[in-house]
Amino acid sequence: MVKHHEYVQRTLEHKQAFSLKKFFFQWEWVLILVFLIVLMINSNLSPYFLSINGLKDATMIFLDKAFIVFPMVMIMILRDIDISVGSTVALSSVVMATVYNSLGVPMEVAIVICIFVGALCGFINGLLIVKFKELSAVIVTLGTMILYRGIAYVILEDQASGNFPEWFSFFGWGNIGGIPFILILFIIFAIAFTLLLHKTTFGRQIYAMGNNDTASRFSGVQVDKVKIIVFTLAGIMAAITAIFLASRMGSTRPNVANMYELDVITMVALGGISTAGGKGRMLGAIIAVFIIGYLQYGLGLINISSQSMLIIIGALLLIAVAIPKVNLYHTFERLKEKRKARTRNK
Known part of the structure; x- marks a missing residue:
């Protein structure tokens, strides 16, 4: 019987000779080019965009939702999806604010409860x-999206809850050595999740499951356990987002983080994560975070309405999903072969 680690190694770690040309024909380089284009366009649209302080401060505005991108990459590699993350953010923040303001729980404990609620939702x-394997992840998370948001409305109705201690605002607006705290934490989580996905057995199991769930199960992968862990991580990161969002806003209410799932899924899809599962890298999604984030920030500087931004983000999502994640190197090689064939025919 083939051992699990041997199966994974043969299917996922097939080593090839390094090719400089192949290296530069990766999707991440396309994303870097798109990122530079976004910076150039925004700098032409607004003279206030391209400044070091402005770019740093912008991260405080858009990086809160980016924490959910990390587990969403894993979920989509598994050929699943989670559209309840925005509702999980809302419920976690509402519970945190309620236990602090209504029950008198210390803010530190309220933060721990917030993370626990997010983890529970993901679990x-x-x-x-x-x-319920006969139900797709989109159906299950559609139901929990409505459920979690509904519970948040039951708790707070249509009211806001805030009055957080002064030190709590540091999460959303604080700096360490001139660098936004949220950016520092984002980098730490980015490194941790990148290592988890690409350098551990757990990450290799995720790729194996995305390529062939049944084969992974027969090769000894605990498929159900891996899925539960990944979705629980999504809930935990949604709770982290809830903390930063509540800190930045100074309060929370049941309708916060509305449509966050759209932004997150767009970032992941644009980052090159295959919707068919089993393909994609964390780096692409991280670059896509800054593409979408700075695009929204730049459009906000020229007073583009939130409705128009939704149209743009929705269009980007369609483009990211509709355009096949082709291997750019192989595509280039095929075009070169066709040119050679035409030359020979002449």
């Missing part, structure tokens, strides 16, 4: 998906 998602 429920994962458990339902593995227990």
Whole structure:
């Protein structure tokens, strides 16, 4: 019987000779080019865009939702999706504010409760998906999206809750050595999740499951356990987002983080994560975070309405999903062969 680590190594770690040409024909280089184009366009649209302080301050505005991107990459590699993350953010923040203001719980404990609520929401998602395999992840998380948001409305109705201690605002607006705290934490999580996905057995199991769930199960991968862990991570990161969002706004209410799932899924899809599962790298999604984030920031500087931004983000999502994630190197080689064939025919 083929051992799991041997199966994974043969299917996922097939080593090839390094090719400089192949290296530069990767999707991430296209994203870097798009990122530079976004910077150039925004700098022409607004003279206030291209400044070091402005670019740093912008990260405080858009990086909160980016924490959800990390586990969403794993979920989409598994050929699943989680559209309840925005509702998880809302419920986690509402519970945190309520236990602090209504129950008198210390803010430090309220933050821990917030993370626990997010983890619980993610765990429920994962458990339902593995227990009811006849239901797709989109159906399950659609139901929990409505459920979690509904519970948040039951708790606070249509009211806001804030009055957080002064030190809590540091999460959203604080700096360490002139660098936004949220950017520092984002970099730490980016490194951690990149190593988890690309350098550990757990990450190799995720890729194996995305390529062939059944084969992974027969090769010894605990498929259900891996899915529950990944969805629980999504809930935890949604709770981290809730903390930063509540800190930045100074309050929370049940309708916060509305349409966050659209931004997150767009970032992941644009980052080159295949919707068919089993393909993609964390780096692409990280670059896409800054493309979408600075695009929205630049459009905001010239007073583009939020409705127009939704149209733009929706269009980007369609483009990212509709355009096949082709291997640019192989495409270039095929075009070169066709040119050679035409030359020979002449």
